[in-house]
Amino acid sequence: MFVSIVGATGYGGLELIRILNNHPQFKIKSLHTSSQFGRSLHEENAHLMHMKDKLEKIDPEAIAKHSDIVFLATPSGVSSRLISEFSDLDIKVIDLSGDLRLQTPGEYEYWYKKPAAPKPIIEEAVYGLSEWNAKAIKKSNIVANPGCYPTASLLGLAPLYTEGLAGAASDVVIDAKSGVSGAGKSPSAVTHFSEMNENFKIYKVNQHQHIPEIEQQLGRWSPGMQPIQPITFNTHLVPMTRGIMATMYIKVDRQTSSEELVDLYKTVYEDHPFVRVQPLAQFPSTKQVYGSNFCDVGVAHDERTGKVTVVSVIDNLMKGAAGQAIQNANLLMGLEETAGLWNSPLYP
Amino acid sequence: MFVSIVGATGYGGLELIRILNNHPQFKIKSLHTSSQFGRSLHEENAHLMHMKDKLEKIDPEAIAKHSDIVFLATPSGVSSRLISEFSDLDIKVIDLSGDLRLQTPGEYEYWYKKPAAPKPIIEEAVYGLSEWNAKAIKKSNIVANPGCYPTASLLGLAPLYTEGLAGAASDVVIDAKSGVSGAGKSPSAVTHFSEMNENFKIYKVNQHQHIPEIEQQLGRWSPGMQPIQPITFNTHLVPMTRGIMATMYIKVDRQTSSEELVDLYKTVYEDHPFVRVQPLAQFPSTKQVYGSNFCDVGVAHDERTGKVTVVSVIDNLMKGAAGQAIQNANLLMGLEETAGLWNSPLYP
Amino acid sequence: MFVSIVGATGYGGLELIRILNNHPQFKIKSLHTSSQFGRSLHEENAHLMHMKDKLEKIDPEAIAKHSDIVFLATPSGVSSRLISEFSDLDIKVIDLSGDLRLQTPGEYEYWYKKPAAPKPIIEEAVYGLSEWNAKAIKKSNIVANPGCYPTASLLGLAPLYTEGLAGAASDVVIDAKSGVSGAGKSPSAVTHFSEMNENFKIYKVNQHQHIPEIEQQLGRWSPGMQPIQPITFNTHLVPMTRGIMATMYIKVDRQTSSEELVDLYKTVYEDHPFVRVQPLAQFPSTKQVYGSNFCDVGVAHDERTGKVTVVSVIDNLMKGAAGQAIQNANLLMGLEETAGLWNSPLYP
Amino acid sequence: MFVSIVGATGYGGLELIRILNNHPQFKIKSLHTSSQFGRSLHEENAHLMHMKDKLEKIDPEAIAKHSDIVFLATPSGVSSRLISEFSDLDIKVIDLSGDLRLQTPGEYEYWYKKPAAPKPIIEEAVYGLSEWNAKAIKKSNIVANPGCYPTASLLGLAPLYTEGLAGAASDVVIDAKSGVSGAGKSPSAVTHFSEMNENFKIYKVNQHQHIPEIEQQLGRWSPGMQPIQPITFNTHLVPMTRGIMATMYIKVDRQTSSEELVDLYKTVYEDHPFVRVQPLAQFPSTKQVYGSNFCDVGVAHDERTGKVTVVSVIDNLMKGAAGQAIQNANLLMGLEETAGLWNSPLYP
Structure with missing residues (x-):
């Protein structure tokens, strides 16, 4: 199964890449960023020097054609704009921002000081607290990944x-x-x-x-x-x-x-x-x-x-962001919940 | 005015030494320890390489003869034993341990799992929260320095x-x-x-x-x-x-x-x-x-x-221990409350 | 393939466990320690709370019966004694200590201030700098894993x-x-x-x-x-x-x-x-x-x-110890050199 | 004796303030900055909340009138410009930047990639490695404080x-x-x-x-x-x-x-x-x-x-910058070399 990441160069995006590099079923198809496209991923990320991936522009239609899932590792305010572009396309979306988590637009606007996402999208989004919402997540098209x-x-x-x-x-x-x-x-x-x-x-x-x-x-x-x-x-x-x-x-x-x-x-x-x-x-x-x-x-x-x-x-960055996002992706796709995530903590 | 420190090599004792080195009125007369006496202070404390002081045995009578104040920077359970030896001598005592802070012996024994100090000493001790108890501290002979x-x-x-x-x-x-x-x-x-x-x-x-x-x-x-x-x-x-x-x-x-x-x-x-x-x-x-x-x-x-x-x-280690102890010593001795303590924080 | 670890509770041993938990071909058969045997691994290692393994005594014969490789994650001076017990048994040994690295016993004794391992074992041991000694490692029975x-x-x-x-x-x-x-x-x-x-x-x-x-x-x-x-x-x-x-x-x-x-x-x-x-x-x-x-x-x-x-x-702890040890184990067993080790660095 | 600081809000300037607050002879007369003048020092420096000082514009003539020494805690490239304005005035200058340290302008320009300070000023400046150049420092008007x-x-x-x-x-x-x-x-x-x-x-x-x-x-x-x-x-x-x-x-x-x-x-x-x-x-x-x-x-x-x-x-920030600058100021003014600097290290 193919996945893409929008916002690949923030800490959330980089953590998704790290996990996906070892995931048994998901394969990174493309990495997207609004500012650094055209460059190689490893240029500003020396820890990924062994990877050859390029950073690309954000093109929802292209992404939806080649990927089963897109992760939005974009800041609040950005996701809500992108999500509309993805919502008509044939692709599952997992949004790591806070844009789709609050069911009441007024609440969002009060706390985030930004315009809320469109009401129908908020209503479609399922809150991705994996342990407590697995049934709904499995059937959803849009997952609002919880905050850390x-x-x-x-x-x-x-x-x-x-x-x-x-x-x-x-x-x-x-x-x-x-x-x-x-x-x-x-x-x-x-x-x-x-x-x-x-x-x-x-x-x-x-x-x-x-x-x-x-x-x-x-x-x-x-x-x-x-x-x-x-x-x-x-x-x-x-x-x-x-x-x-x-x-x-x-x-x-x-x-x-x-x-x-x-x-x-x-x-x-x-x-x-x-x-x-x-x-x-x-x-x-x-x-x-x-x-x-x-x-x-x-x-x-x-x-x-x-x-x-x-x-x-x-x-x-794991259970509080990228890890839970992959866990939700596993649920969405009917995989083992632990696929690609069953590593022991780094210690000490 | 002369002061001595019992328990000079713990973090509390070392912090007292650091402050006293720059105090305008107090002069360190002697440093005491139960285990390392006979050695030089700087031997295991390279940061004090410029000091020549020796570590001595704990001898309350000798201390009381040459010092106006003794600081007990000793662990709970040790202070309560030492304090009895000092209480008949002509010296002010500031105890940095928890041994004299609780007015109810039973409470002490419940929380510290150790025998309490003698009741008369507990009653004589004044709780040294400088800002709120200055009047009593000024008249006291024994100060129970508050916990951090x-x-x-x-x-x-x-x-x-x-x-x-x-x-x-x-x-x-x-x-x-x-x-x-x-x-x-x-x-x-x-x-x-x-x-x-x-x-x-x-x-x-x-x-x-x-x-x-x-x-x-x-x-x-x-x-x-x-x-x-x-x-x-x-x-x-x-x-x-x-x-x-x-x-x-x-x-x-x-x-x-x-x-x-x-x-x-x-x-x-x-x-x-x-x-x-x-x-x-x-x-x-x-x-x-x-x-x-x-x-x-x-x-x-x-x-x-x-x-x-x-x-x-x-x-x-300062307001939470040695600093407040010096502040209390200043009060006890009728000095400016800020004497030797008016340095700006180290930053960054 | 089955592997065992002697000295499982030090940092080297714990890192081996972490890697092996995700290794596609190696399976941990038993964990050994000289002091904590009888207890569960996770008791003093809360990060491994999801594991059920018990710590066992060090019994070379038993280990050799059920394992293909034993890792000695033991301190210098301990490995040299253990190695003799393993050397007659049908098992590959990878030693993470410094005991088998120096070819001249006198050098070892000068720098380590301990008796050297038996000369024949030192001579049999292959220095496990994977990138530069792969041929010899592949044919060896005893690998002296390099220092960090x-x-x-x-x-x-x-x-x-x-x-x-x-x-x-x-x-x-x-x-x-x-x-x-x-x-x-x-x-x-x-x-x-x-x-x-x-x-x-x-x-x-x-x-x-x-x-x-x-x-x-x-x-x-x-x-x-x-x-x-x-x-x-x-x-x-x-x-x-x-x-x-x-x-x-x-x-x-x-x-x-x-x-x-x-x-x-x-x-x-x-x-x-x-x-x-x-x-x-x-x-x-x-x-x-x-x-x-x-x-x-x-x-x-x-x-x-x-x-x-x-x-x-x-x-x-990785390329400087446990990681290289697994890399050498991969070479010994004819696996891909990168098996179980191809994860991206944790960042940030 | 009065001193002023130009560049008071960088780490070098703040460290000068910290030392000077406890200096027995020097008193801070004014604090200057190119960007934050008009504000209070403590506004962005919560650790100095007990100080009331205002930040002022950089006005060399005014500074020279009320101060005996000015410390330039300004970046390389800035000091060289300021120094010319101070050099005709009746004030001692201690420059913490690298601008006056190299006697050969070409060397400066090669390593700093900036125009060098005027040759006469470079020649007048004395290299302030206190322990080795005290005689020259005592007679100088401009001290080039050494790099860390x-x-x-x-x-x-x-x-x-x-x-x-x-x-x-x-x-x-x-x-x-x-x-x-x-x-x-x-x-x-x-x-x-x-x-x-x-x-x-x-x-x-x-x-x-x-x-x-x-x-x-x-x-x-x-x-x-x-x-x-x-x-x-x-x-x-x-x-x-x-x-x-x-x-x-x-x-x-x-x-x-x-x-x-x-x-x-x-x-x-x-x-x-x-x-x-x-x-x-x-x-x-x-x-x-x-x-x-x-x-x-x-x-x-x-x-x-x-x-x-x-x-x-x-x-x-001490012997490598502000501390040595004060040491040099002590030498310049004929004070004890250790005045205001004889505190023990903070430990631990």
């Missing part, structure tokens, strides 16, 4: 909602931390090495655009699918390249224990090979999923406060 | 409590992050470079011994000084050497706004040069206090959730 | 020697730098995070045990295979986990130019997919081979000094 | 030249490594955190503009002050913020030993408090001078090769 923070947060919170321990009225605090690659490839003062190294920063305090994405999905899991109470959500930059940890605090609706919670999580994720639930009293570090598609989750009940602590880690 | 996390947390939360926005029943979540020097100088698997680099870890989930210290102090600030609701408090290791950030979420008891909060914080800390309150909508990073005694605080009201977000940063 | 620094250095210098630009009398300076994982998994003061982070260290000045290994191999490439002039070789620790760079300065024996050198290197390595020669005036960084088996080489002639500068980078 | 790499290299090599072990014909290899702050404050692809973190890079291979500066100074120390043989000099970026190590290899002109060399270095630097010579068989790491004005040097004779290894470390 929502992936970590939602995989960590899901069992509480689906098993009835939390609901629309629950008080949820998500304190999230990310490696710097989440900020993308463009140099800036914030990500300048001498500023970011040996530093820990908070950013977009109470205003991150992933807030409505998490709330929307939690709402779907709540009884009656009603809108949930606003969540508290903050994000920090860690002086490292890859990795996200979401540390989450939730007041649950009934008595429970750490033992019960670990059992419940293990049961829920039994058939989901990419979610690894930690044993009782153990919690994950970001490095234990480095370069892999795993999401590792630890959970505990704090008897003093009655709150549940959930700790969830992913590699932001 | 409590310092960052309490300086960030104090105005909410003292100004009546929060109280004993408030729901408080503190998500704290620390550089690795907080784990001390002894090598371990957790702090092995290849394990900790490019990694973000959570540790002691819901069980950190700084929890009761924070709760005790918040209780003192609450109306009626009643015990407060258990707080949620967690700690993480950041792949950097120095710096602590406490990100805090509090449901406050009345309507407020970010503008009001910033003003209130600025007023509260007006005469406290080491606490720098950020302008509206700005939040601190750990690096902006690197190597300094500042505590920088940003505060905002989240209109969606009604919660207040407080972000507080310190250098864990 | 020698691999980077020798792949960078080889063309100068084999093409007659350098020889036994050449003045060679190798200034090498390594990520900290090269120092192994045991915590120590040197590799304690707070000591090593934001630090750059030199170690074993003029005394690294890889010196004789490099000299021995350069001697084999020199005309008449005569012993070469002592080389200058030093090693540094970089505050990063993975990666080696060898920066090398050689006075060559005839006039040349950067253009000629790049062409010459490209020709020499044309059929060696893991060695990627940089274009003219470009030089590699360590990150461009991260997690991969590539060795990237840049070369230039300095017209001012008449010296040649060669810059060679590898991932020390 | 030349400072580390020259302090490490000087004794070999001045004591007759090396000379114009010596073969010198300098392999230098720097923290990333040496690349300045402007974000770029090279210094983007995700690119530079966990990476080790070589740059400007054989072409660094500090080469002629080192050669010029070595020539002055050589017998007859003749031009020396071209040196081999290369530079690397280390994933850390501060610190330079120069590892140097020199064939010396007579028999020697490590013992003799260490003694000789100790004697040479006996009265120079900022140069700390390591004991026999010990070598410095960059962190042991972090944030200080020390240059630590280790030296050894390699009996195998007959070469001398010198390892020299500095903090590139």
Whole structure:
């Protein structure tokens, strides 16, 4: 099966290339970029010196002719324009941007400060949280690949909602931390090495655009699918390249224990090979999923406060972006969910 | 004035030496260690190659004869033993360990898993949160220097409590992050470079011994000084050497706004040069206090959730340990609070 | 084909496991350790939580019965003892330690301060620098896998020697730098995070045990295979986990130019997919081979000094250890040299 | 005494501010910048939130009226223009750029690719390697503050030249490594955190503009002050913020030993408090001078090769830039050489 990538030279695009180079069924057919077309991929990417691929212009019709799937690894605001051009063509689209994730255009415009994608396309798009939406993904033509923070947060919170321990009225605090690659490839003062190294920063305090994405999905899991109470959500930059940890605090609706919670999580994720639930009293570090598609989750009940602590880690470029996109592509095409993704984390 | 340090070769002791080398009034009289006495300080501390000091045995009587103040930069469990030997002697003691911070011996023994210090000594010890306890510190003989996390947390939360926005029943979540020097100088698997680099870890989930210290102090600030609701408090290791950030979420008891909060914080800390309150909508990073005694605080009201977000940063070895110890020594001795501590942060 | 690993829990052993998990022909049959047998592999290796393997005692006869190859990922001094037990059994051995690399026992004992392996075994062992010794490796029973620094250095210098630009009398300076994982998994003061982070260290000045290994191999490439002039070789620790760079300065024996050198290197390595020669005036960084088996080489002639500068980078745990070991295993077993190793570097 | 800084917002300027804030005799009179004038210093420098200073336009006449010394912390090419405006005014100038260091304009233009400063100014400028040129500095009006790499290299090599072990014909290899702050404050692809973190890079291979500066100074120390043989000099970026190590290899002109060399270095630097010579068989790491004005040097004779290894470390922003500039200002003004600079390194 042939796939193409639009936005091949950003970190998301490069990670797709890395995975696809070892994928048993998918073959990269073409790589596209709005700015560097005509050049060789390896020119500004010395790590890919062994590859001969050229970068091409973005030509949806040509892409649709030779590829089964196109990945849009383009920034928010760009995807929504491209998606319209692809939507009439015979090709599956997986969009890694935030453009198709929010079902309410007004919400998108409020949080992203940009025009929303056309309503029919938003409605056609399926939210690609692979472990929880596989049925819909398999039948879809357009997948809205989840954000990195929502992936970590939602995989960590899901069992509480689906098993009835939390609901629309629950008080949820998500304190999230990310490696710097989440900020993308463009140099800036914030990500300048001498500023970011040996530093820990908070950013977009109470205003991150992933807030409505998490709330929307939690709402779907709540009884009656009603809108949930606003969540508290903050994000920090860690002086490292890859990795996200979401540390989450939730007041649950009934008595429970750490033992019960670990059992419940293990049961829920039994058939989901990419979610690894930690044993009782153990919690994950970001490095234990480095370069892999795993999401590792630890959970505990704090008897003093009655709150549940959930700790969830992913590699932001893998399960948080390109890895989950390939996982969704596998689902779309009826392949093994783990095809091309079953590598162990790089360690140390 | 002469000072001595017991536990001179740990990170706390070395930081005291660094500060004291430039202090206008204090002069190091002697350096003590339980294990390396007889050797020269610089032998295992190449950064102090310009110093000639020898390391000596711990001899409280001799120390009390030649020094006005002794700093105990010793681990919890060791300080409580030493403190008894110093308490009858004519010398002021500043203890950097956790041994004298908790007023209830049972609490200490529950959280530290060690025997508590003698009750009379605990009662004599004054909690050395300099900005909030200066009067008592000035008259004391024994100062219990606060923990690193409590310092960052309490300086960030104090105005909410003292100004009546929060109280004993408030729901408080503190998500704290620390550089690795907080784990001390002894090598371990957790702090092995290849394990900790490019990694973000959570540790002691819901069980950190700084929890009761924070709760005790918040209780003192609450109306009626009643015990407060258990707080949620967690700690993480950041792949950097120095710096602590406490990100805090509090449901406050009345309507407020970010503008009001910033003003209130600025007023509260007006005469406290080491606490720098950020302008509206700005939040601190750990690096902006690197190597300094500042505590920088940003505060905002989240209109969606009604919660207040407080972000507080310190250098864990300075304001979080040795710096605050010197600040307390300055208070004890009637010096300028800032003597020897008024250096700008190292940047970048 | 079945393989086993002795010393499975060190960084070399874990990296072998990571590669083998995705190898198309090799299957891990058993994992062995002298200290942790009886436990599950994932117990102290959370990144391998998805694996069920048990750690077993070291039993050469049992291993030889069920495996075609055994990897000894054991420290120097341990391998030499184990190797004797395996040498009479029907199994191929690939030793990752330094025990079988030096042909002269006296040299080994001088540099390693340990007794050398038995002479017949040393003589049987083939030096596993895959690109330069493939013929001998294919026919061997025992492979002495090269050291990390020698691999980077020798792949960078080889063309100068084999093409007659350098020889036994050449003045060679190798200034090498390594990520900290090269120092192994045991915590120590040197590799304690707070000591090593934001630090750059030199170690074993003029005394690294890889010196004789490099000299021995350069001697084999020199005309008449005569012993070469002592080389200058030093090693540094970089505050990063993975990666080696060898920066090398050689006075060559005839006039040349950067253009000629790049062409010459490209020709020499044309059929060696893991060695990627940089274009003219470009030089590699360590990150461009991260997690991969590539060795990237840049070369230039300095017209001012008449010296040649060669810059060679590898991932020390891959091409510098486990990766090359698998490459040698592929050669031994008649597989594609790249089997299981053809992944792109992790980037960024 | 009053001082002003032109180029106050770059890393060199900010480091001058940090030092001057604690200097016993110098007081900052004004801060100047070509782009951000009119703003407050702390606006983009949160670490200086406790300072009230404004940034002003560059007005040489006004500066000369109120200040005794002006520091030019401006880029190469800018200083040479400014210097002419200051040279007729009654003010001492210390230039941190490379514009006044090379005595031959043609050399400057070849290496810097820019027009040289006016010949009379170049001739008036004194090379500010404090330990070796104090007499001339004390009498000068214009100081050319040395480059960071030349400072580390020259302090490490000087004794070999001045004591007759090396000379114009010596073969010198300098392999230098720097923290990333040496690349300045402007974000770029090279210094983007995700690119530079966990990476080790070589740059400007054989072409660094500090080469002629080192050669010029070595020539002055050589017998007859003749031009020396071209040196081999290369530079690397280390994933850390501060610190330079120069590892140097020199064939010396007579028999020697490590013992003799260490003694000789100790004697040479006996009265120079900022140069700390390591004991026999010990070598410095960059962190042991972090944030200080020390240059630590280790030296050894390699009996195998007959070469001398010198390892020299500095903090590139201190002894390599702002620290040495203040040291030179102290000399200029007849103060203690160590005034305002005698702080211990930040550790860990």
